[in-house]
Amino acid sequence: MIKYQDDLKGVTAGRLGGFFVGWPNPPKPAAHLKLLKGSDLAVLAVNGGRVVGFITAITDGVLAAYIPFLEVLPEYQGRGIGGQLVKRMLRRLGKAYMVDLLCDKELQQFYKKFKMFPATGMMLRNYANQSGSRIQP
Numbered sequence: 001m002i003k004y005q006d007d008l009k010g011v012t013a014g015r016l017g018g019f020f021v022g023w024p025n026p027p028k029p030a031a032h033l034k035l036l037k038g039s040d041l042a043v044l045a046v047n048g049g050r051v052v053g054f055i056t057a058i059t060d061g062v063l064a065a066y067i068p069f070l071e072v073l074p075e076y077q078g079r080g081i082g083g084q085l086v087k088r089m090l091r092r093l094g095k096a097y098m099v100d101l102l103c104d105k106e107l108q109q110f111y112k113k114f115k116m117f118p119a120t121g122m123m124l125r126n127y128a129n130q131s132g133s134r135i136q137p
């Protein structure tokens with residue numbers, strides 16, 4: 001049975017794995033755990049102690065929030081877990097004025113179900129840092 005949690009209780013690097021599918025230089029589970037801890041909000045989908053899906057948000061606590069990551073392990077996709085993670089995160093961000101994320105065009109239909117709408121944006125990617133590094137403030 002899939003359980004959802006709003007905290008990182010019981011989560012160790014050993015319970016994270018298999019994420020960042022398709023990334024040439026993915027973060028290791030230890031870096032994944034660090035990014036979960038460093039996020040303002042995280043919601044996890046857990047099956048028998050194993051993390052099978054996660055969503056994170058970064059927020060200024062007043063107006064804006066950004067959702068950098070949403071991923072469900074391939075063998076768990078298509079069962080509503082991704083939708084649950086988005087729903088639960090948007091509920092937690094219910095007082096934010098703006099909630100933004102970037103996604104591929106094919107996923108716009110998925111996010112439209114949550115009243116999100118397409119926009120244009122800009123982004124920068126430093127691929128040398130893809131596996132994780134310490135970001136200085």
Ligand SMILES: CC(C)(COP(=O)(O)OP(=O)(O)OC[C@H]1O[C@@H](n2cnc3c(N)ncnc32)[C@H](O)[C@@H]1OP(=O)(O)O)[C@@H](O)C(=O)NCCC(=O)NCCS
Nearest residue numbers: 070071072077078079080081082083084102103106107110
């Ligand atoms: C996007 C993702 C989180 C959805 O998780 P999930 O548990 O499969 O989501 P759900 O079962 O709740 O819903 C699946 C929906 O997503 C849609 N979807 C998932 N991947 C898709 C893709 N690449 N193209 C188009 N639609 C896609 C499915 O068609 C389905 O739509 P439906 O509910 O109308 O049938 C998952 O596919 C994933 O981890 N993908 C890889 C990482 C990624 O792309 N993350 C999003 C970053 S913005």
